[in-house]
Every structure is written in structure tokens, then in C-alpha cells.
Amino acid sequence: xxxxxxxxxxxxxxxxxxxxxxxxxxxxxxxxxxxxxxxxxxxxxxxxxxxxxxxxxxxxxxxxxxxxxxxxxxxxxxxxxxxxxxxxxxxxxxxxxxxxxxxxxxxxxxxxxxxxxxxxxxxxxxxxxxxxxxxxxxxxxxxxxxxxxxxxxxxxxxxxxxxxxxxxxxxxxxxxxxxxxxxxxxxxxxxxxxxxxxxxxxxxxxxxxxxxxxxxxxxxxxxxxxxxxxxxxxxxxxxxxxxxxxxxxxxxxxxxxxxxxxxxxxxxxxxxxxxxxxxxxxxxxxxxxxxxxxxxxxxxxxxxxxxxxxxxxxxxxxxxxxxxxxxxxxxxxxxxxxxxxxxxxxxxxxxxxxxxxxxxxxxxxxxx
Amino acid sequence: xxxxxxxxxxxxxxxxxxxxxxxxxxxxxxxxxxxxxxxxxxxxxxxxxxxxxxxxxxxxxxxxxxxxxxxxxxxxxxxxxxxxxxxxxxxxxxxxxxxxxxxxxxxxxxxxxxxxxxxxxxxxxxxxxxxxxxxxxxxxxxxxxxxxxxxxxxxxxxxxxxxxxxxxxxxxxxxxxxxxxxxxxxxxxxxxxxxxxxxxxxxxxxxxxxxxxxxxxxxxxxxxxxxxxxxxxxxxxxxxxxxxxxxx
Numbered sequence: 001x002x003x004x005x006x007x008x009x010x011x012x013x014x015x016x017x018x019x020x021x022x023x024x025x026x027x028x029x030x031x032x033x034x035x036x037x038x039x040x041x042x043x044x045x046x047x048x049x050x051x052x053x054x055x056x057x058x059x060x061x062x063x064x065x066x067x068x069x070x071x072x073x074x075x076x077x078x079x080x081x082x083x084x085x086x087x088x089x090x091x092x093x094x095x096x097x098x099x100x101x102x103x104x105x106x107x108x109x110x111x112x113x114x115x116x117x118x119x120x121x122x123x124x125x126x127x128x129x130x131x132x133x134x135x136x137x138x139x140x141x142x143x144x145x146x147x148x149x150x151x152x153x154x155x156x157x158x159x160x161x162x163x164x165x166x167x168x169x170x171x172x173x174x175x176x177x178x179x180x181x182x183x184x185x186x187x188x189x190x191x192x193x194x195x196x197x198x199x200x201x202x203x204x205x206x207x208x209x210x211x212x213x214x215x216x217x218x219x220x221x222x223x224x225x226x227x228x229x230x231x232x233x234x235x236x237x238x239x240x241x242x243x244x245x246x247x248x249x250x251x252x253x254x255x256x257x258x259x260x261x262x263x264x265x266x267x268x269x270x271x272x273x274x275x276x277x278x279x280x281x282x283x284x285x286x287x288x289x290x291x292x293x294x295x296x297x298x299x300x301x302x303x304x305x306x307x308x309x310x311x312x313x314x315x316x317x318x319x320x321x322x323x324x325x326x327x328x329x330x331x332x333x334x335x336x337x338x339x340x341x342x343x344x345x346x347x348x349x350x351x352x353x354x355x356x357x358x359x360x361x362x363x364x365x366x367x368x
Numbered sequence: 369x370x371x372x373x374x375x376x377x378x379x380x381x382x383x384x385x386x387x388x389x390x391x392x393x394x395x396x397x398x399x400x401x402x403x404x405x406x407x408x409x410x411x412x413x414x415x416x417x418x419x420x421x422x423x424x425x426x427x428x429x430x431x432x433x434x435x436x437x438x439x440x441x442x443x444x445x446x447x448x449x450x451x452x453x454x455x456x457x458x459x460x461x462x463x464x465x466x467x468x469x470x471x472x473x474x475x476x477x478x479x480x481x482x483x484x485x486x487x488x489x490x491x492x493x494x495x496x497x498x499x500x501x502x503x504x505x506x507x508x509x510x511x512x513x514x515x516x517x518x519x520x521x522x523x524x525x526x527x528x529x530x531x532x533x534x535x536x537x538x539x540x541x542x543x544x545x546x547x548x549x550x551x552x553x554x555x556x557x558x559x560x561x562x563x564x565x566x567x568x569x570x571x572x573x574x575x576x577x578x579x580x581x582x583x584x585x586x587x588x589x590x591x592x593x594x595x596x597x598x599x600x601x602x603x604x605x606x607x608x609x610x611x612x613x614x615x616x
Contacts, residue, residue: 002476003473003474003476006469006470006473006474007470009470010462010466010470013459013462014459014461014462017461017462018461201455201456201459201460202453202455202456202457203457203458203459205423205453206451206452206471206519207474208422208423209421209422209423209446209449209450209451209528210446210471210474211443211446211447211474211475211476212475
């Protein structure tokens with residue numbers, strides 16, 4: 001046991017003396033959270049728009065006030081003629097124009113029908129779509145308020161509820177993704193590199209000649225990364241709760257237990273890579289290419305898996321992070337318990353056992 | 369020197385597919401002697417040494433190390449041998465003291481033993497000022513002396529040195545051999561491979577390996593007489609000339 005602790009202490013020296021690795025270890029999750037939280041979000045805030053109001057009456061003023069109050073829009077200018085609209089778009093930073101025709105209020109109260117024109121810069125179709133939706137929602141909202149006073153005989157009002165994420169925040173989607181990504185990347189890369197480094201430096205031979213059990217070498221190497229990953233996970237969770245108002249509706253201990261399972265999966269993958277790779281660079285490259293890209297693409301947090309062709313959907317199923325992503329979303333956002341995620345847990349557990357058996361076998365044959 | 373045998377091999381062979389890296393080598397090494405294990409690159413020295421250390425399983429043949437069977441008692445063997453690999457084998461990002469404590473620790477030395485040993489070692493090597501410095505900052509010669517001292521920290525019966533003096537200057541090599549002699553005086557058997565023929569002269573007995581076979585084994589003086597050569601260099605050339613394998 002004392003020998004084992006000596007070994008673990010040595011591994012911690014390695015980790016803490018390597019400033020670059022340490023920076024990556026703790027910098028990566030913070031950068032990812034901040035990046036995804038504030039820069040790479042699919043919500044659109046403070047889009048610059050122009051308004052051309054020919055009516056200038058009570059109704060249009062009320063709608064404009066609503067638009068102004070919304071976080072999504074930032075009214076740059078009020079134009080006097082629709083000719084100025086194209087100029088505004090060409091100037092570049094205007095995303096949307098809203099035009100009220102003359103006699104807007106008049107039409108609305110007498111004909112019970114009025115028109116608004118919304119013109120969007122569709123050179124970025126997704127943004128255009130989202131912005132017109134926002135604008136329509138505001139106008140509909142105003143219409144609803146008017147309706148309260150008048151009784152219309154037939155009306156279907158669809159009531160839409162966005163379950164689990166009523167504000168349609170992007171964070172609920174990407175925080176679990178970032179958690180999966182960071183855990184996979186850090187654990188796989190760190191273990192594979194640290195084992196290959198011993199091979200490269202010739203210290204592995206010395207360790208294998210010593211009476212120290214080779215399997216304990218692996219376990220001792222994994223322990224610092226396991227602990228650091230748990231710290232990392234806590235940092236991600238604290239950041240996402242405080243900075244991004246991310247909910248944790250389910251049990252935190254269950255969340256950590258499932259994360260530790262993923263960490264062990266990642267550590268055994270790292271071990272497997274270290275058996276194949278002959279140099280630290282190779283280990284790093286295989287880990288980066290083999291982990292980063294598939295985890296980003298096939299986990300479902302960037303591209304919905306449902307829309308992928310069947311062969312790609314099959315590939316998704318062999319990515320451990322995909323299962324973990326589902327688990328984390330169920331626990332954090334839906335607040336579900338173990339009974340809802342036991343299948344995913346079982347799959348992840350099966351992968352871990354498989355990887356461990358294969359990599360330990362490989363490790364053993366290398367000694368002979 | 370006693371005549372107790374600490375390494376005994378009997379037709380020890382290692383095959384990699386069709387290639388026979390070491391072919392039925394049979395020899396004995398006695399307690400406390402400095403045994404030089406010589407041969408050209410690719411002659412099979414490292415393979416043979418790996419089998420003796422338990423890093424590689426022989427294809428056939430038998431061997432005992434410190435009286436323990438190479439197949440069945442590997443754990444016992446590991447406790448009784450030290451090993452210094454061809455590549456420099458300490459941790460560069462650990463200090464001198466931390467390296468000593470780590471390697472002592474995994475050999476199961478107690479804290480008390482470790483403390484006494486590390487003080488003694490640092491004093492012998494004259495590294496009082498460097499004890500708390502990272503190994504990476506030391507000159508190569510010092511690193512190698514340190515690596516050797518660490519390899520015999522647990523007082524093994526036998527220490528295996530795989531080309532320990534590669535790349536260092538003659539003065540450091542001389543100092544290194546002083547360390548080897550003092551270890552041998554304490555009764556540690558030294559099993560050393562080298563390319564330097566002047567170092568072969570320092571050994572009590574020398575074996576010459578060519579194409580996986582031991583072609584000659586005797587004291588340096590006897591070898592020189594046998595091949596009527598003036599130096600070990602000439603002996604080596606005489607033997608290696610017949611080699612068919614290309615150096616790797």
C-alpha cells in the first residue's frame with residue numbers, strides 16, 4: 001500500500017510540475033463554458049433593426065414600445081421612407097426592418113385587419129428565421145392583448161409550452177456536451193500521454209523490472225486524473241450554475257457517480273491508446289482526433305442525431321459521450337432518477353468493462 | 369570472489385517468428401564478479417538481458433537468477449535484481465531526492481531506511497547542493513551516476529546495466545566505473561553490456577556475442593591470449609568479422 005501511495009505521489013508531481021498540462025487541464029473547461037455560454041450561443045440578442053412607421057399612431061407606438069423592451073432587438077433608427085431601408089441593409093449591420101403602413105390603427109379597429117411588413121437580411125438564413133419569429137411573437141402578443149377586450153366568435157389559440165427549458169436557453173444543450181467533451185478529452189489524453197512518456201523515457205522498463213505490480217502502475221497513474229477530473233467537473237457545474245443559470249434538477253450525487261463512470265471509460269480508452277502509440281505526440285494526436293472530433297459531432301449537442309443518416313446514427317451509438325450526454329441531460333434538466341437512465345448507464349458500464357479488459361490484455365502481452 | 373553461481377543459463381533461446389535473436393546461450397556468472405556482456409549491435413545482447421530481467425519470456429531453455437527460476441519465480445527475481453536501462457531512466461521532472469525516494473519506495477524500503485540511504489547516497493555522489501534540484505538540470509554524467517546508484521539502492525544481488533556509459537566523457541566513465549567497483553566490493557554482481565572495449569578490460573570476465581551465439585567467454589587476458597591479440601579491440605574485430613547480421 002505504501003508503495004502504491006509513493007507511486008501516486010510521484011504522479012501528482014508530474015501533473016503539478018507540468019505547467020502547460022495543468023493550464024490545459026483547468027483552462028479548457030473554463031474557456032469552453034465561457035465560449036459556449038457567451039459567444040457560441042444560438043440565442044440572438046440585441047440585433048440591430050430599423051423601423052419605418054408611416055402610421056405613427058397609438059397602435060404602432062405600442063408595438064414599437066414592446067419591441068424596444070425586448071432583449072432581442074435594438075432599434076437603431078426610425079426611418080421615414082422605405083427607400084432608406086435598402087441603404088440601411090447595405091450599410092451592413094441591420095438585420096431586420098419592420099414597416100407599418102399608414103392608417104394602421106384605423107385598419108385594425110375598423111377592418112379588423114392590418115398589415116405589417118417584416119424584412120429580414122436572409123444572407124444568414126438561420127438568423128433571419130429566428131429574428132422574424134421573435135418579431136412575429138411580439139406582434140402576436142400585442143394582438144392577444146387587444147383580443148381581451150373584443151369577443152371573437154371563433155378562435156384557436158395554440159398554447160405552446162417549452163418543457164424543461166421554457167426560455168429556450170442554449171446552455172441546457174451545451175453544458176452537458178461540454179462536460180462530456182472535457183472529461184473525455186482530459187482523461188483520454190492525459191492517461192495515454194503519461195503512460196507513453198514512461199515508455200519513451202525508458203522508465204517503464206525500470207518499473208516493470210521492479211517488484212511493483214504492473215497493473216498497479218496503471219491504477220496509480222489513473223488516480224490523479226480521476227481526482228482532477230472530479231475537480232474539473234465541479235468547476236464546470238459551478239460555472240454553469242452561477243454564470244449561465246443552468247439548473248441542476250436531479251440528484252448531484254447521481255450526477256457525480258455517472259460522471260465517474262464516464263471518467264473510468266475515458267481512462268481505459270487512454271490506456272488502450274497508450275498501448276498502440278509509440279510516442280507522446282502520437283498519443284496526443286490519436287486522443288485529439290479520436291476523441292475531440294467524434295465527441296463534438298456524434299454526441300448530439302451540436303448536430304441532432306435524429307437527422308443523421310442511419311450509418312452515422314450507428315456510429316453515434318459507439319461513442320461513450322453520447323450516452324453520457326443523454327444521462328446528464330436527464331439528471332440535470334429533467335431531474336430524473338436512476339430508474340430513467342439505467343439503460344444508458346448499463347451501456348456505458350458495458351463499454352468500460354470491454355475497454356478495460358481489452359487494454360489490460362494488451363498491456364499484459366506487451367510485458368511478455 | 370566466491371564461486372557461488374548467481375546467474376545460470378541453459379540453452380536460453382528467444383525467437384521472433386523465424387528470427388532467432390538469441391540462440392541457445394549457456395553461461396554462468398559468479399557472485400560478486402563484474403561480467404561484461406559484449407557484442408555488436410543486433411547481436412542479441414539486449415534480448416538476452418531482457419530475458420534475464422524478466423521483461424521478456426524465453427522461447428526455450430532455462431535460467432536461474434539468484435537461485436530463482438526465470439519462468440516460475442519472477443517476483444522473487446525482481447526483488448533481487450536492479451536494472452539500469454539503455455535510455456536514461458530517472459524522472460527529469462522530479463528532484464534528485466524525490467527520485468531516490470520514489471525508486472526506494474517502490475522497492476518497499478521503509479522511511480527510516482530511505483532517509484539513511486538517500487543521505488548516504490547524496491554524500492557519496494557529492495550532490496548535497498543538487499539534492500533538491502530537478503534531475504533535468506543535471507549534466508548527463510551526474511544523471512548516469514545517480515541512475516546507477518538508484519538502481520542499487522535496494523542492495524540487489526545482481527545489477528543489470530545496459531550500455532550505462534553511452535554518450536559521456538572518459539572522466540565521467542572512469543568515475544562511473546569507480547562506482548561499479550565499489551558496488552562489486554560490497555558483493556553486488558555486475559552484469560554490464562558495453563560498446564567500449566577499454567571498459568571490457570575492467571571486467572573480471574567477458575562474453576562475446578555474435579549473431580545470437582556466445583562465441584567466446586573468458587577473462588580479458590585469456591581472451592587476448594586465445595586470439596593472440598594485443599587489445600580487446602582486436603579480439604572484438606576478430607570475432608565480429610564473421611558476423612552475418614547487419615547492425616540495426
